[in-house]
Amino acid sequence: MKRVYSTLLVxxxxxxxxxxxxxxxxxxxxxxxxxxxxxIQSEQLRALxxxxxxxxxxxxxxxxxxxxxxxxxxxxxxxxxxxxxxxxLCFLTSPYFLTQGWINAAGSLNFTKLxxxxxxxxxxxxxxxxxxxxxxxxxxxxxxxEEQENxxxxxxxxxxxxxxxxxxxxxxxxxxxxxxxFWLNFWQYEMPSMLRQTNYCLGLYAAFGSFxxxxxxxxxxxxxxxxxxxxxxxxxxxxxxxxxDQRNLQPKNKLTWLRSLFLFTPPLLVMLxxxxxxxxxxxxxxxxxxxxxxxxxxxxxxxxTSSIVALVTSLLCYILSTLFDSRKNNxxxxxxxxxxxxxxxxxxxxxxxxxCTYAGISGTIRQFLAIGSAxxxxxxxxxxxxxxxxxxxxQQTLKLSPLHYLRAQSPLIRKIYLPRxxxxxxxxxxxxxxxxxxxxxxYPPGGSTLVLSIETMLHFDQKExxxxxxxxxxxxxxxxxxxxLLSYHLLRR
Amino acid sequence: MISLRLYHTLKFSISLLPxxxxxxxxxxxxxxxxxxxxxxxxxxxxxPVIRQFEExxxxxxxxxxxxxxxxxxxxxxxxxxxxxxPTADVFWNxxxxxxxxxxxxxxxxxxxxxxxxxxxxHMKDPDHHWTGFAARCRCFFFxxxxxxxxxxxxxxxxxxxxxxxxxxxxxxxxxxxxLGVQWQKWGAEKTRAFYKKLKQNGAIIxxxxxxxxxxxxxxxxxxxxxxxxxxxxxxxxDKPFKVSYPDQDKQSEGTLFIPNTVALIRNGPNPxxxxxxxxxxxxxxxxxxxxxxxxxQIPLRKEVDTPRHVSEMxxxxxxxxxxxxxxxxxxxxxxxxxxxxxxx
Numbered sequence: 014m015k016r017v018y019s020t021l022l023v024x025x026x027x028x029x030x031x032x033x034x035x036x037x038x039x040x041x042x043x044x045x046x047x048x049x050x051x052x053i054q055s056e057q058l059r060a061l062x063x064x065x066x067x068x069x070x071x072x073x074x075x076x077x078x079x080x081x082x083x084x085x086x087x088x089x090x091x092x093x094x095x096x097x098x099x100x101x102l103c104f105l106t107s108p109y110f111l112t113q114g115w116i117n118a119a120g121s122l123n124f125t126k127l128x129x130x131x132x133x134x135x136x137x138x139x140x141x142x143x144x145x146x147x148x149x150x151x152x153x154x155x156x157x158x159e160e161q162e163n164x165x166x167x168x169x170x171x172x173x174x175x176x177x178x179x180x181x182x183x184x185x186x187x188x189x190x191x192x193x194x195f196w197l198n199f200w201q202y203e204m205p206s207m208l209r210q211t212n213y214c215l216g217l218y219a220a221f222g223s224f225x226x227x228x229x230x231x232x233x234x235x236x237x238x239x240x241x242x243x244x245x246x247x248x249x250x251x252x253x254x255x256x257x258d259q260r261n262l263q264p265k266n267k268l269t270w271l272r273s274l275f276l277f278t279p280p281l282l283v284m285l286x287x288x289x290x291x292x293x294x295x296x297x298x299x300x301x302x303x304x305x306x307x308x309x310x311x312x313x314x315x316x317x318t319s320s321i322v323a324l325v326t327s328l329l330c331y332i333l334s335t336l337f338d339s340r341k342n343n344x345x346x347x348x349x350x351x352x353x354x355x356x357x358x359x360x361x362x363x364x365x366x367x368x369c370t371y372a373g374i375s376g377t378i379r380q381f382l383a384i385g386s387a388x389x390x391x392x393x394x395x396x397x398x399x400x401x402x403x404x405x406x407x408q409q410t411l412k413l414s415p416l417h418y419l420r421a422q423s424p425l426i427r428k429i430y431l432p433r434x435x436x437x438x439x440x441x442x443x444x445x446x447x448x449x450x451x452x453x454x455x456y457p458p459g460g461s462t463l464v465l466s467i468e469t470m471l472h473f474d475q476k477e478x479x480x481x482x483x484x485x486x487x488x489x490x491x492x493x494x495x496x497x498l499l500s501y502h503l504l505r506r
Numbered sequence: 507m508i509s510l511r512l513y514h515t516l517k518f519s520i521s522l523l524p525x526x527x528x529x530x531x532x533x534x535x536x537x538x539x540x541x542x543x544x545x546x547x548x549x550x551x552x553x554p555v556i557r558q559f560e561e562x563x564x565x566x567x568x569x570x571x572x573x574x575x576x577x578x579x580x581x582x583x584x585x586x587x588x589x590x591x592p593t594a595d596v597f598w599n600x601x602x603x604x605x606x607x608x609x610x611x612x613x614x615x616x617x618x619x620x621x622x623x624x625x626x627x628h629m630k631d632p633d634h635h636w637t638g639f640a641a642r643c644r645c646f647f648f649x650x651x652x653x654x655x656x657x658x659x660x661x662x663x664x665x666x667x668x669x670x671x672x673x674x675x676x677x678x679x680x681x682x683x684x685l686g687v688q689w690q691k692w693g694a695e696k697t698r699a700f701y702k703k704l705k706q707n708g709a710i711i712x713x714x715x716x717x718x719x720x721x722x723x724x725x726x727x728x729x730x731x732x733x734x735x736x737x738x739x740x741x742x743x744d745k746p747f748k749v750s751y752p753d754q755d756k757q758s759e760g761t762l763f764i765p766n767t768v769a770l771i772r773n774g775p776n777p778x779x780x781x782x783x784x785x786x787x788x789x790x791x792x793x794x795x796x797x798x799x800x801x802x803q804i805p806l807r808k809e810v811d812t813p814r815h816v817s818e819m820x821x822x823x824x825x826x827x828x829x830x831x832x833x834x835x836x837x838x839x840x841x842x843x844x845x846x847x848x849x850x
Contacts, residue, residue: 057849125724209717219713222573223678225583307557370584373591458542458593459568469571472716473550474723474740 022336026349033356033364034234040371041227052232058216062236065213068131069198072138076198077190079139080146083279086272087151096276097151103144103283104440105490107447108203109467110483111141114287116207117294117480129208137208138198143279150190153398192247193354199237200357202450207471213237214359214450221363222454230363241355245348291484296477304481308466312485315446315462316493318380323441323497326385326392330441331434334396350397353390361387362451369455376457387451388444395440435501439494446490463489539565541779544581545598546572546679547766548716551735551801552598558795559786565779570594579604579678585613585771594771595780598787601683602638605767606833609635615772617781621788624807629765638765639788640796640803643819644684645749645761647722647737648729652748656729659752662704669708670728672718676701676843679715680733680764686832687762687825689839697839701847711848722747733764734819735801742800751822760823765806 038044052058087096115137119128127133205212213233220229295301305312337346365383369375374382449464456465463486471479545552549571556567572581582604585594589611597614599605608614609631618634629638648655656662662671674681689697710727712718718730723740737749751761768787770780786792790810796803797812804819805812812820 055849126726129724129726209712209720211713215713223579223583225587307553370587370591375588375591375593453573456570457568458544458570459540459566461569461571469549469573472714472720473548474716474720474736474743475550478550 022346023349026346026353030349030352030356033360034231034238036364036368037227037231037234040367041231043227044231045228048228049232049235052220052229053236055232058233058236061211061213061216064211065199066195066240068135068138068212069195069201071135072142072198073191073194075135075139076142076146076194077150077187079143080150080190081187083143083147083276084150086276087147090272090276093151097148099277099280100144100148103280104443105487105494106141106284106287107464107483107486107490108137108141108201109207109464109471109479110291110487111283111287112137112204112207113471113480113483114290117290117476118286121290121293129210131210134204134208134210137204138201140279140282141204142194142197144283146190146194147279188247192244195244196241196355196357200359200450202359203468206468214357217357217359217363218450218453221366227367234360237357241352244355245351288487291480294476294480295484296481300477301481304478305485308463308482308485310459311461311463311466312489314460315464315486315489318377318384318460318462319442319445319493320496322381322384322388322445323438325381326389326445327396327434327437327441330389330392330396331430331437333393337397350390350394354394356390357450358387358448359450362454365451366454377460379455380452380457380460383451383455384445384448387448388441391444392437392441396437432501432504435497435504439497439501442494442497443490446486446493539563539776539779541565541567541776541783542593542595542774543567543569543598543783544572544585544594544596545569545600546581547598547600548735548801550739551796551799551803554799555787555792555795559783563782563786565782567783579682582608586611589613592771592773593775595774595776596783596787597769597771599636599767599769600642601680601764602636602767602829603683603686603833603836605636605769606631606830607836608769610833613772615770615774615777617770617784619781619785619788621785621790624790624809625788626806629806636767636769637784637788638767639806640793641763641765641806642680642733642735642801642803643751643761643763643822643824644680644731645734645737645751646729647719647732647740647747647749649722649725650746650748652728655748655750657750657752657754658758659700659731661752662709662731663700663707665707667707667728669710672710672712672721672727672730673704674715674718674732675711675713676847677840678713681715681731682836682840683764683829683832684762685839685843686836687827687829689835690828690832691759691825694835694838694842698842698846701843705847735803738802738815739800742802751819754823758823760825762827763804763822763824766803 087093087100090096115128116125119125128137200214201212202214202218205215217230217233220226220233296304362383365379365386369379369382447464449468452462452465453468456462461469463482467479467482467486470482543556545556552569552571556569559565560567570581570584581597582599585592585597585608588594592613597605597608605614614635616634619637622630622634622637625637625639629641630636646656656664656667656671661667662673676682676685685697688700692700710718710721712721715730715732715736719732719736719740721727722730723745731752734749737747741747741749752758753760768784770777770784774780790805790807793803793805793807793810794812797805797810797816802813802816802819804816
């Protein structure tokens with residue numbers, strides 16, 4: 014029975030993984046393999062692939078190196094929860110907010126040329142993922158064993174030896190983080206678009222979003238898919254990571270001013286400095302109110318789209334991850350989840366557009382499908398690796414309980430499952446609020462959200478409008494998020 | 507015990523309240539009259555017109571805008587893809603050639619608007635599948651202190667500008683229209699040679715006209731070939747930049763005028779409100795509004811009141827373009843651009 018169940022799950026995953034390619038092939042008016050081959054071999058695609066890969070590699074390298082440094086300090090300092098909250102708040106900023114903030118700063122401080130260069134793009138991509146990386150590494154990187162710590166202390170190593178030792182302990186984990194962030198950076202759309210640069214994601218959008226060219230879109234997909242498959246083994250080391258281990262969070266060092274400054278740098282660069290320059294460039298109050306009035310519909314659309322999509326997708330992810338939880342050692346499930354993460358949201362958007370156009374599905378359902386499937390992989394990952402794990406004692410208690418299954422479950426539902434579900438919903442809301450690439454091709458007439466409005470307005474020399482919309486996105490993101498946090502608080506009390 | 511359970515139930519119910527408030531934001535189904543519009547005109551310029559129509563008629567316009575990178579081509583291809591199940595009622599295109607392509611694919615329904623009578627006949631389809639209004643023209647955009655700025659298209663081939671100018675991707679938007687007209691007027695050989703030389707002279711290709719304009723504004727390049735709406739929207743904000751209109755000498759052929767076009771979609775869900783919207787867009791009131799807006803569009807009717815800088819544009823020497831014939835060249839031209847101009 015267990016085998017049948019596992020096989021079914023794997024089949025579901027395989028279907029999800031191959032869905033983009035299958036859908037494109039099935040719905041395409043005509044597929045010409047020669048044309049696909051040509052597009053894979055085209056110089057333009059290869060050059061774009063190489064350029065994007067090098068930017069993604071640099072950004073990921075910097076993100077992981079800095080993320081490891083930050084996470085080791087977070088874990089070693091007292092009241093690390095403060096840093097977790099602060100870094101968590103950085104999630105609220107979107108790539109548009111961060112980029113617009115720095116564009117405004119560059120205008121004031123006269124480094125626009127540098128910001129619009131490849132170096133600028135690498136710096137922004139590194140900054141954007143840094144808080145998330147620090148949290149993820151803090152929660153999943155295994156600690157040294159006591160023996161290792163003692164050996165290290167006895168050796169009295171200098172900083173280089175220390176780094177080398179840490180490297181030998183962590184190298185495979187670091188490689189898996191690097192791979193994960195490499196793919197997130199590789200499929201970045203918003204930042205290159207704002208900085209007027211081209212990359213692989215924008216190329217794929219142009220191939221399908223502009224021309225509905227199925228052959229070229231398949232060429233792009235297959236070209237990147239083979240690289241994604243090659244990097245898969247590195248992702249597997251994430252599985253060795255521990256879940257949140259209280260021992261890891263025991264403070265070992267004092268919080269010095271230097272350490273505080275270092276830990277405070279990411280929130281400063283990701284949230285505070287961009288916010289300062291966003292506020293600096295705002296128009297007067299009356300104009301802000303006028304913009305608010307003009308974009309009320311977009312704000313409403315943002316609120317209900319992100320909340321409904323988050324509620325439904327999180328439920329699905331939570332159920333799935335609870336199922337995996339009972340099969341912790343199933344490598345195939347892990348492989349499938351890892352591969353899902355490398356599926357770009359732009360491709361999910363294209364798949365949804367292609368399928369919905371073919372089936373005649375339009376309206377809000379199409380938008381929900383697009384955003385839901387775009388945030389699904391990261392939500393499932395978060396749920397499986399950070400939230401879903403029940404302790405063995407809880408499971409034992411449940412099995413031994415003489416009460417009816419539902420009666421036995423009810424306190425668990427109220428105290429454990431629901432709060433976790435709400436945390437997952439909050440992550441879902443944050444991801445849905447920022448999701449642009451999948452909904453760009455799928456939003457219904459009159460269904461533009463704030464993030465889509467920013468995307469359509471950002472190239473029209475209307476800095477004040479875009480700046481105000483970025484601020485709205487941040488404020489209304491927090492307002493939409495607060496019911497989830499409030500409910501979490503009420504249930505946990 | 508009971509009170510404890512009641513307490514938990516109440517607490518649980520209260521925790522659900524915020525979601526009810528949140529979900530109350532969701533879409534209201536109402537009996538309001540609606541019309542679905544796909545428009546490729548830049549949102550900052552089209553949105554005020556749409557809002558005014560909503561205020562005057564009480565009809566809600568549900569709009570899909572195009573992104574800068576997919577300009578026009580994205581929406582026309584979406585309309586082609588949706589041919590079996592059309593979602594849109596009206597297509598307001600910022601240029602003309604892609605509208606003609608839709609006509610060729612039998613996606614447009616003929617509609618003769620009473621408002622279109624005074625529009626010149628070469629700016630509308632004789633079978634009433636589409637009607638042109640409010641045009642833009644191609645221009646060079648540069649800093650006002652730039653010494654001897656470009657005056658002709660061939661100036662872009664001058665080595666002194668090597669790598670210092672930008673044009674939008676010729677597969678999209680008005681640059682695509684320009685390419686089609688060049689191919690039709692100059693012939694394939696001359697156009698191919700022109701674009702090859704352009705590439706050799708280091709033309710920077712960006713996804714859209716507005717992005718080319720932004721590069722000039724930020725000082726990254728000396729000038730760009732763009733549309734008047736992108737150029738004038740910056741000049742009217744008191745920025746120290748200027749425009750020049752290409753090929754205005756006696757021997758030259760003039761610059762290209764590209765009208766907006768509006769068309770009714772065949773089998774669209776709201777044909778009645780769609781006709782009302784088309785009538786409104788073709789009115790002199792909208793042409794005047796677009797002329798006075800930052801996009802500075804050029805009215806096709808003489809009687810429309812315009813600001814001074816737009817009146818000057820009305821006197822320009824323009825290419826006599828045959829848009830339907832230019833439309834037929836786009837496949838060959840596009841193929842050439844893709845393989846010989848865009849490939850590194």
